[in-house]
Amino acid sequence: MGRIPCCEKDNVKRGQWTPEEDNKLSSYIAQHGTRNWRLIPKNAGLQRCGKSCRLRWTNYLRPDLKHGQFSDAEEQTIVKYHSVVGNRWSLIAAQLPGRTDNDVKNHWNTKLKKKLSGMGIDPVTHKPFSHLMAEIATTLAPPQVAHLAEAALGCFKDEMLHLLMKKRIDFHQHTNPTPGNSTATYINSQQEEKLDTVKKIKIGLSRAMQEQPDMLTSNKPWMDTIGATSANFTGNCSDFPLPMSGFQYGHSTFGNEGDGSPWSQSLCTGSTCTGAADQQGQLPDKLEVEENGEESEGRKELRNGSSIIFNSDSLLWDLPSEDLMNQMV
DNA sequence: AACATGCGCAACCGCTCAAAG
DNA sequence: TCTTTGAGCGGTTGCGCATGT
Known part of the structure; x- marks a missing residue:
């Protein structure tokens, strides 16, 4: 019944990814795509959980990602959409090409929340x-x-x-x-x-x-x-x-x-x-x-x-x- | 120079939902 | 129809670096 587990939890490496692991994952996905995350670490020679591979790829390795500072326009977009949809980071990130939900969430939590609070605006309700x-x-x-x-x-x-x-x-x-x-x-x-x-x-x-x-x-x-x-x-x-x-x-x-x-x-x-x-x-x-x-x-x-x-x-x-x-x- | 504290980011955790069997 | 799991998502944690004392 059901699907088989995505990985053997005991033999899975955790923590920071090394450049070698990044290279393995990137080159495997470049050749085979991201069709089955359960099989990817196994076939790519990685001792990682498929979920971990997916996160690493979507949040860091994807070639279309931006890694620099958020621009003013991007910040305004985040604030604007957050006032409408709340903490729906994936929806907000969809408005920002090259940014992931994790990026948006981190930026919100570390910068924008404080900015709004400093402006006397409640970051939850967007009211003063x-x-x-x-x-x-x-x-x-x-x-x-x-x-x-x-x-x-x-x-x-x-x-x-x-x-x-x-x-x-x-x-x-x-x-x-x-x-x-x-x-x-x-x-x-x-x-x-x-x-x-x-x-x-x-x-x-x-x-x-x-x-x-x-x-x-x-x-x-x-x-x-x-x-x-x-x-x-x-x-x-x-x-x-x-x-x-x-x-x-x-x-x-x-x-x-x-x-x-x-x-x-x-x-x-x-x-x-x-x-x-x-x-x-x-x-x-x-x-x-x-x-x-x-x-x-x-x-x-x-x-x-x-x-x-x-x-x-x-x-x-x-x-x-x-x-x-x-x-x- | 050494230590403490704060900050930013990457990664993990845990939950929900849809799909597979 | 029910159980189990993958995928996705938001919340949280922990590490490394920067800054302050």
């Missing part, structure tokens, strides 16, 4: 993290939203600290004090030593906001619900470090660090400073009026100002430092 948080926040009362924001800070603290340090945001008030900032009194030299990571992030974010020269005042009525005042909002998206350059996601091209590029706008539209971006007329394609003349959902939410999605996910970063300290801790 802030939108995901905001969706959760819609079910919560304002005090719980503050706790959610705090939890999120904890989750992403390592990444955020890293980004802030790259941007050379100073966590220590005394080296570059901002006049009238209450965090200066909150932090004295002794307490500095005891600051935990999350507090450093809050300070760094607040300083990033305060150091922005063209900051805009935003009318955010929801702030009142958590004790903040709209008058002291000081957020602007260009304060945020941008980990990549020249990368495209969806309709938006993500440009260089802090250059007000569409990447900045996209990130900010999704999370940090929707109000500012809107006022500047710099919304990315996603939120512009659709081709059919109707506004996108996100645009509507922005315009009517009633959506808790945009409001609540803005509150985390738009709060001045004292509010971060007082309301969320």
